[in-house]
Amino acid sequence: MGFFIVQVLTGLSSAAAVFLVASGLSIIFGVTRVVNFAHGSFYMLGAFFAYTFTSHLTSVVGFWVAMLLSAIAVGLIGVVVEILILRRVYQAPELFQLVATFGVILVIQDLALLVWGAEDLLGPLAPGLDSTVNIFGTLLPEYDLALIALSLIVLVALWFLFNRTRWGCLVRAATEDREMVGALGVNQTWLFTGTFFLGSLLAGLGGAAQLPKGGASLLMDFEILAAIFVVVVVGGMGSILGAYLAAVLIFEFNAFGILILPESTLVLMFLLMAIVLILRPWGLLGKPEAPGQLGQVGPPELPYQSASRPLRIIGILFVCFLFSLPAFADDFTLVLAIEMLIMSLFAASLHFAMGPGGMVSFGHAAFFGGGAYAAALLVSHANAPMEVAMLFAPLMSGVLALIVGWFCVRLSGVYLAMLTMAFAQVAWSIVFQWDAATGGDDGILGIWPSAWASDRMAYYYLTLIASVGGILILRHVLFTPFGYAMRAVRDSAVRSESIGIRVSRQKWLAFAFSGFMAGIAGGLFVFSKGSVFPDEMAIPRSFDALIMVLLGGVKTLWGPVTGASVFTWLHDEISRFEYWRLLLGTLIIAIVLAFPQGIAGFFGNWWHRLRNKGI
Amino acid sequence: MSETSLQITGLSKSFGGVQAVMDVSFSLHPGELLALIGPNGAGKTTCFNMLNGQLKPDSGSVMLFSKETVGLKPADIWRLGVGRTFQITATYSSMTVCENVQMALLSDRQQLMSFTRRASRMYRPEALELLKQVGIVEQEDRPCSTLAYGDLKRVELAVALANNPRLLLMDEPTAGMAPKERVELMALTADIVKERNLSVLFTEHDMDVVFAHADRILVLNRGKLIADDTPENVRNNPEVRMVYLGTETEEIAHA
Amino acid sequence: MLNYKNWLSGMLAGIFTVGLAVPAFAGGTIKIGDINSYKRLPAHTIPYKMGVELALEHINSAGGVIGKKLELVSRDDNGKPGDAVKIAEELVSKDRVALISGSLFSHIGLALTSFAGQRKVLYVAAEPLADALVWAKGNRYTFRLRPSTYMQAGMLAEQAAKNPAKRWATIAPNYAYGKDAVAAFKKILKSLRPDVEFVAEQWPALFKIDAGAEIQALSAANPEGVYNVTFGGDLAKFAREGKLRKFFDGKLILGLLTGEPEYLDPLKGEAPEGWLVTGYPWYDIKTSAHNAFRNAYEAKYNDYPRIGSIVGYNTMLGIAAAIKKAGSTDTEALVDAMEGLTYDSPTGSITYRKIDHQSTMGAYVGWTALKDGKGTMVNWTYRDGAGYLPSDAEVRKLRPAN
Incomplete structure (x- = not known):
C-alpha cells in the first residue's frame, strides 16, 4: 500500500520539473511559432542560477525567493535573446529561427562553462524540506511533495493568467490567429517578447526546481530536450493542461514500467508517445493544426527552371574541380572533402522532404544512422563485402522511412516534425540499449572499405561519384512528375485531391525516398570512419542536418549543399580553438541575421537581380 | 432524358447536433447548368463537399453516372469524371500557369510515379490548348503566385477541365471577382458546357450570374431543399422570397 | 606512401601554411596527437590534460627522449566518435604526429582503436574502460593504460x-x-x-x-x-x-x-x-614517487590531482619509455617496444602486457x-x-x- 502510493507520488514529482519546462516551450511555440531548441539551455541556466543564488542569497532573501529570482533571471535572458536575435528573423522562411536558437545553445554551453566551471554542482537541499515523510511505512522525501505542489500551483496560475487577464487573453488569441491580434491594434512585438519572458522563466523555474533533487551540470541542456518535446507533443501543442497530463502519464508509466521491465527505460517513453499520437494525432488535448500553420512566411517559391547556361558551366567546372582535387590536395583535405560530400548528400535528402515535400523532419538522423547501421550489421554479422553493404544501407533506410512515414505523413507542420523526432529517438534508444544486437554504445567496429577502395583517393572518388550522383538524382526527381506531384501536395492538398493525386501516398513515398537517399549517405559514412555508434542517430546529428539545410536556404535547390559544406568546414576550422562553441554559435547567429534567406538563398536572389538587369 | 449525370437521394449530414444538410434529393442531367443557392449557412458548401468526397454523409446516396460514390475518396470521384473549382482558389503557387494544368494532365494519364522525363515538358501542347480555351494562354509561363485573382479562377477552370470531366462542381466560381469579370467567366463556362455537353453544378452568391446562366435552380435553406425549379419559377416562389426577404434583402434586390 | 602526391602536398602546405607539415621531419620534437572530449566532459578531461602537460614538462626538462622534445598537439573531439576519427586522420596526415593518445569515452576509444588498426597508427588509450578495446576489438596498434571495467x-x-x-x-x-x-x-x-x-x-x-x-x-x-x-x-x-x-x-x-x-x-x-x-x-598515498608527483602537480596548478591527472601523467611516462626503448618513432618499432614495456610511475610499476596490450596499472x-x-x-x-x-x-x- 505504502509502496504503491509512494511510487505514484514519486512519479508525480518527477513529472513536475519536466512539466514546467515543457509548458514554457509550448507557450513560446504557440504564440511565436518559434521552435526553441535552446529551451533546454534555459533549463540548464535555471539550475546554475539557482545554485549561485541559493548559495549566496538564501540567508538574505530566503531559499524560495532565491529560486524565483533565478527563474526571473532566465526569463530576462530569454528576453535578450528574443530582442537581439529572434525579433530580426520572424519574417524569414519557416523554421529558420531554430537555426538561431541552435547558435544560442552553443553560446550558452561555453558561457556556462566559463562562469560555473566544469565540475557538476550538487544542489542544496531545500531548507525545511530536507527530510522524509512516512507513508504507510515507506519513506518519501518532503521535497517531492513540494515539487508536486509547485507544479499544481504553476498549472493553476497559468490557467488564471490565460483565462482571467487581458494579457493572457491576447496570448490565447495570438495562438489561434496571429493576424487577428495584429488587426486589433495590439503591439505584437511586445506580446512576443512577453511570451518569451514567460516561456524562458518557466524553463528556468524547472531547472531551479530540480536543483534540490540533483544539481546543475553542463550536460543538462540536451538531456531534457527529448523529454520536453515528447511532453509537448503528447499533451498537444499549446495546451498547458495537456502538457501536465502528458508529463504525469509518462512518468507514472515509467515509475511502474521499470518494476516489470527494468531495461525498458527510454524506449517506454517514446513508445507511449507513438501510441498516443496514433490514437490522437494532435496530442491529448491539442487541436488539429490549421493548414499552413507553420506559417509560409516570405515570398512563395519561384517555379523551377532548368539551370541556365552560366550556372551549368559553373556547376560542371565545380565538378571538374572536385575530380581533380586529389592531384593537389593533401590527405587530410581529402578526408574533409569526403565528409563534406557525405553531409551534402545527407542534407540534400532532408531538403527534399523538407523544402519541396513540405515535411519537416527533426529526426532525419534515423535514416542516416539507420543506413550506417544496416551496412555495419551486414558486414559484422554476415561478413558481406562493402559493395553489397552499401546497396543494403539505403534499402533498409528506405524501409525504415516507409514505416516511420506511415505514421508521420498523416500529420503536418511541427506535429510531423516532432513525431519524426520521437521515432528517431525510438530508433536511437533501441540501438543504444540493445547491445546484444547492435553493440550498444560500443558501436560496431572494423567496417572498412574493400581493398580497391581502401586507399583514401579511391574512397574519395567513390564518395564523390555516389554523393554527386545522389544529389543530381534528388534534383532530377524534383523535375519529374513524381517531384511535381510532391510539390503539388505541399502547395495545396485540396487541389491535389480534386485532380486525383493521392495526397497521403504521395507524401509517404516522398518521405521514404528521402530516407532512402539519406541511407546512401549513411553507408558512405560508416566505411569512411570504419565504425558506427549510436551518436549517428542521435538528436544532435538530426539538428546538424536541419541547420545545414536552413543555413544554406530551404527555398533553393543548392542550399543544402552550400549549407553542408560551409557548416562542416566551419566546424572543422573552428574546433581548433578552445572556446570554439562560443565562436561557432556566434558565427551561426551572425549568418542567420545577415542572410535570413539562407546563404544560397541570398546569393540566389543576388544572382537573379544581376541577370534581370541583363548583365 | 435517359441518363442522369448526378442523382442525389436523401442526403443528410449533421455536425455535433446541428443538422447542416437534411434529406436533400435532386438530379442533374447532361448539358445542364444547375445552380445551388441559399443564404449563408444554408448548407451549400457542406452539400458540395459531400458530392466531392471530402465529407462523408450521415445517410443518403450520391449516384454519379449510375455509380454510388458515397465512401469514395476525392481522388476516386475525380477519376469518375468530375472536375472541381473552389470558392477560394486552390492552385499551386510554386508552379507556372501551364504547369498547374500539366499537373492535372499528368494525374489523368497516370504518370505521377514517373521518374524519368521532365514534368514541364510533358503534355504541354494539351495544357496550352486548355489555357487557350479559358483565355489565358498568353500567361502560360508566369508563376501562379503572381496572377490576378480573376485569372486564377480561369486557371482553376482549365485544371478542372483537364481530365475531360462529364460533371463540373464549381463552388462560388465568381467569388471575389469584379462584376465585369464575373459575367465574362460565366459566359465562358456556359460556352464550354455547351461545347462539351458537360453538366455543371455551381453555388453562387451573385444572383445576376445565377439567373443569367442557370438552367435550373436549387434553393437550400437551413439544410433543406425548398425549391427545385426553373429560374422564372424560383423568382416567383413565395417561400424563396420569404427566405431571401427575411434574411438577405440585398441579394434579392439584385434579382 | 612517399609518392608525388605527398611530396606535392608537403610543398603546398609548406608554402601556404607556414610549417604545418614540415616540422615533424625538420624540428627537434616528436609530436603526440592528443584527442579528448574537452568540451563534453571537461570535469574529467581537463585534469587529464593537466596531468599530461606536467609529465611532458618533466620529460622535456630532463632532456626529452632520444634527444628530442615531446610536443602535444591537442584537439577536442566534440564528444563524437565520428569527429574523433576525422581528427585522428588530420593529426596523422597533416600534423604528422608519431602516435595518438587520449580519450575518455569508451565509444570514442573504440572508434580510435578501429582507426589505429586500419591505418596502422599507434594508439595509446588513456581512460576508456571498455573491455572490448583490448579484447574483442583489440589489435596490434592499440594499448590501454587504465584498469578496465x-x-x-x-x-x-x-x-x-x-x-x-x-x-x-x-x-x-x-x-x-x-x-x-x-x-x-x-x-x-x-x-x-x-x-x-x-x-x-x-x-x-x-x-x-x-x-x-x-x-x-x-x-x-x-x-x-x-x-x-x-x-x-x-x-x-x-x-x-x-x-x-x-x-x-x-x-x-x-x-x-x-x-x-x-x-x-x-x-x-x-x-x-x-x-x-x-x-x-590521492591525499593518502604516501609513497615517495607519488609525493613527488603530487607536490609538482599542486605547485604547477595550485589544485589537487584527480584520477584523470594521474592517468594522463602515467600515459605520457609510458609513451616516453616506449620511444626510448624503440629508439625511434617508427610505428612498428614503437608497437614492439610497447609490448611488454615496464616502467615506474607514481602509482607503482606498470607493464603493458604483450598478450592483450592491457596495462597492469591497478x-x-x-x-x-x-x-x-x-x-x-x-x-x-x-x-x-x-x-x-x-x-x-x-x-x-x-x-x-x-
Missing part, C-alpha cells in the same frame, strides 16, 4: 565475496559500459560465491535516472547488497534519494569508480558513507567516509591490475585479433 568490477566482487550478503541488487546505466560492468561483476562474484543470488536490477537511461522510482523498485526486492555503477549526475541523484529514503541502511553498497575524486568530490557533504568503492585517494579499493564535510576513501589498499585479469588461455579466446 572487468578489472575494477573484479576488485569489488572479490571484496563482496568476503561479505555475508547473499541477496544482491544492481543498478547501472542502460548502455554498454553499465551492461559490461554488471555482467563482469555477476560472473566473478558467482564464481567466487556460488550461493549468492541477484534479486533485482535497474537500468536507468544514462543521465536520465528517475532515482526515487528506481530506488523504490530495488528496495521492494529486499537486497542485502547493492552494486552501483551510476556516475556523474545520476550518482548524485541516486546517493541523495537513497539516503533520504534510508535505502542504504543496513546494506553493503558497492560503487564502481565512486571513490574517484571526479565523482566523489561534487557530492561534498553528501558523499555516501560506508560504501566499498574503487577510486583514487586501482585503489576502500571504504568511503566523510571527513571535514568531504567524501574520502579510508582503509584502502592498492590492487595491482595484474591480479584481476583472466588467465592467458582465456585472454587468447577473448582476443581474436591474436
Whole structure:
C-alpha cells in the first residue's frame, strides 16, 4: 500500500520539473511559432542560477525567493535573446529561427562553462524540506511533495493568467490567429517578447526546481530536450493542461514500467508517445493544426527552371574541380572533402522532404544512422563485402522511412516534425540499449572499405561519384512528375485531391525516398570512419542536418549543399580553438541575421537581380 | 432524358447536433447548368463537399453516372469524371500557369510515379490548348503566385477541365471577382458546357450570374431543399422570397 | 606512401601554411596527437590534460627522449566518435604526429582503436574502460593504460565475496559500459560465491535516472547488497534519494569508480558513507614517487590531482619509455617496444602486457567516509591490475585479433 502510493507520488514529482519546462516551450511555440531548441539551455541556466543564488542569497532573501529570482533571471535572458536575435528573423522562411536558437545553445554551453566551471554542482537541499515523510511505512522525501505542489500551483496560475487577464487573453488569441491580434491594434512585438519572458522563466523555474533533487551540470541542456518535446507533443501543442497530463502519464508509466521491465527505460517513453499520437494525432488535448500553420512566411517559391547556361558551366567546372582535387590536395583535405560530400548528400535528402515535400523532419538522423547501421550489421554479422553493404544501407533506410512515414505523413507542420523526432529517438534508444544486437554504445567496429577502395583517393572518388550522383538524382526527381506531384501536395492538398493525386501516398513515398537517399549517405559514412555508434542517430546529428539545410536556404535547390559544406568546414576550422562553441554559435547567429534567406538563398536572389538587369 | 449525370437521394449530414444538410434529393442531367443557392449557412458548401468526397454523409446516396460514390475518396470521384473549382482558389503557387494544368494532365494519364522525363515538358501542347480555351494562354509561363485573382479562377477552370470531366462542381466560381469579370467567366463556362455537353453544378452568391446562366435552380435553406425549379419559377416562389426577404434583402434586390 | 602526391602536398602546405607539415621531419620534437572530449566532459578531461602537460614538462626538462622534445598537439573531439576519427586522420596526415593518445569515452576509444588498426597508427588509450578495446576489438596498434571495467568490477566482487550478503541488487546505466560492468561483476562474484543470488536490477537511461522510482523498485526486492555503477549526475541523484529514503541502511553498497575524486568530490557533504568503492585517494598515498608527483602537480596548478591527472601523467611516462626503448618513432618499432614495456610511475610499476596490450596499472579499493564535510576513501589498499585479469588461455579466446 505504502509502496504503491509512494511510487505514484514519486512519479508525480518527477513529472513536475519536466512539466514546467515543457509548458514554457509550448507557450513560446504557440504564440511565436518559434521552435526553441535552446529551451533546454534555459533549463540548464535555471539550475546554475539557482545554485549561485541559493548559495549566496538564501540567508538574505530566503531559499524560495532565491529560486524565483533565478527563474526571473532566465526569463530576462530569454528576453535578450528574443530582442537581439529572434525579433530580426520572424519574417524569414519557416523554421529558420531554430537555426538561431541552435547558435544560442552553443553560446550558452561555453558561457556556462566559463562562469560555473566544469565540475557538476550538487544542489542544496531545500531548507525545511530536507527530510522524509512516512507513508504507510515507506519513506518519501518532503521535497517531492513540494515539487508536486509547485507544479499544481504553476498549472493553476497559468490557467488564471490565460483565462482571467487581458494579457493572457491576447496570448490565447495570438495562438489561434496571429493576424487577428495584429488587426486589433495590439503591439505584437511586445506580446512576443512577453511570451518569451514567460516561456524562458518557466524553463528556468524547472531547472531551479530540480536543483534540490540533483544539481546543475553542463550536460543538462540536451538531456531534457527529448523529454520536453515528447511532453509537448503528447499533451498537444499549446495546451498547458495537456502538457501536465502528458508529463504525469509518462512518468507514472515509467515509475511502474521499470518494476516489470527494468531495461525498458527510454524506449517506454517514446513508445507511449507513438501510441498516443496514433490514437490522437494532435496530442491529448491539442487541436488539429490549421493548414499552413507553420506559417509560409516570405515570398512563395519561384517555379523551377532548368539551370541556365552560366550556372551549368559553373556547376560542371565545380565538378571538374572536385575530380581533380586529389592531384593537389593533401590527405587530410581529402578526408574533409569526403565528409563534406557525405553531409551534402545527407542534407540534400532532408531538403527534399523538407523544402519541396513540405515535411519537416527533426529526426532525419534515423535514416542516416539507420543506413550506417544496416551496412555495419551486414558486414559484422554476415561478413558481406562493402559493395553489397552499401546497396543494403539505403534499402533498409528506405524501409525504415516507409514505416516511420506511415505514421508521420498523416500529420503536418511541427506535429510531423516532432513525431519524426520521437521515432528517431525510438530508433536511437533501441540501438543504444540493445547491445546484444547492435553493440550498444560500443558501436560496431572494423567496417572498412574493400581493398580497391581502401586507399583514401579511391574512397574519395567513390564518395564523390555516389554523393554527386545522389544529389543530381534528388534534383532530377524534383523535375519529374513524381517531384511535381510532391510539390503539388505541399502547395495545396485540396487541389491535389480534386485532380486525383493521392495526397497521403504521395507524401509517404516522398518521405521514404528521402530516407532512402539519406541511407546512401549513411553507408558512405560508416566505411569512411570504419565504425558506427549510436551518436549517428542521435538528436544532435538530426539538428546538424536541419541547420545545414536552413543555413544554406530551404527555398533553393543548392542550399543544402552550400549549407553542408560551409557548416562542416566551419566546424572543422573552428574546433581548433578552445572556446570554439562560443565562436561557432556566434558565427551561426551572425549568418542567420545577415542572410535570413539562407546563404544560397541570398546569393540566389543576388544572382537573379544581376541577370534581370541583363548583365 | 435517359441518363442522369448526378442523382442525389436523401442526403443528410449533421455536425455535433446541428443538422447542416437534411434529406436533400435532386438530379442533374447532361448539358445542364444547375445552380445551388441559399443564404449563408444554408448548407451549400457542406452539400458540395459531400458530392466531392471530402465529407462523408450521415445517410443518403450520391449516384454519379449510375455509380454510388458515397465512401469514395476525392481522388476516386475525380477519376469518375468530375472536375472541381473552389470558392477560394486552390492552385499551386510554386508552379507556372501551364504547369498547374500539366499537373492535372499528368494525374489523368497516370504518370505521377514517373521518374524519368521532365514534368514541364510533358503534355504541354494539351495544357496550352486548355489555357487557350479559358483565355489565358498568353500567361502560360508566369508563376501562379503572381496572377490576378480573376485569372486564377480561369486557371482553376482549365485544371478542372483537364481530365475531360462529364460533371463540373464549381463552388462560388465568381467569388471575389469584379462584376465585369464575373459575367465574362460565366459566359465562358456556359460556352464550354455547351461545347462539351458537360453538366455543371455551381453555388453562387451573385444572383445576376445565377439567373443569367442557370438552367435550373436549387434553393437550400437551413439544410433543406425548398425549391427545385426553373429560374422564372424560383423568382416567383413565395417561400424563396420569404427566405431571401427575411434574411438577405440585398441579394434579392439584385434579382 | 612517399609518392608525388605527398611530396606535392608537403610543398603546398609548406608554402601556404607556414610549417604545418614540415616540422615533424625538420624540428627537434616528436609530436603526440592528443584527442579528448574537452568540451563534453571537461570535469574529467581537463585534469587529464593537466596531468599530461606536467609529465611532458618533466620529460622535456630532463632532456626529452632520444634527444628530442615531446610536443602535444591537442584537439577536442566534440564528444563524437565520428569527429574523433576525422581528427585522428588530420593529426596523422597533416600534423604528422608519431602516435595518438587520449580519450575518455569508451565509444570514442573504440572508434580510435578501429582507426589505429586500419591505418596502422599507434594508439595509446588513456581512460576508456571498455573491455572490448583490448579484447574483442583489440589489435596490434592499440594499448590501454587504465584498469578496465572487468578489472575494477573484479576488485569489488572479490571484496563482496568476503561479505555475508547473499541477496544482491544492481543498478547501472542502460548502455554498454553499465551492461559490461554488471555482467563482469555477476560472473566473478558467482564464481567466487556460488550461493549468492541477484534479486533485482535497474537500468536507468544514462543521465536520465528517475532515482526515487528506481530506488523504490530495488528496495521492494529486499537486497542485502547493492552494486552501483551510476556516475556523474545520476550518482548524485541516486546517493541523495537513497539516503533520504534510508535505502542504504543496513546494506553493503558497492560503487564502481565512486571513490574517484571526479565523482566523489561534487557530492561534498553528501558523499555516501560506508560504501566499498574503487577510486583514487590521492591525499593518502604516501609513497615517495607519488609525493613527488603530487607536490609538482599542486605547485604547477595550485589544485589537487584527480584520477584523470594521474592517468594522463602515467600515459605520457609510458609513451616516453616506449620511444626510448624503440629508439625511434617508427610505428612498428614503437608497437614492439610497447609490448611488454615496464616502467615506474607514481602509482607503482606498470607493464603493458604483450598478450592483450592491457596495462597492469591497478586501482585503489576502500571504504568511503566523510571527513571535514568531504567524501574520502579510508582503509584502502592498492590492487595491482595484474591480479584481476583472466588467465592467458582465456585472454587468447577473448582476443581474436591474436
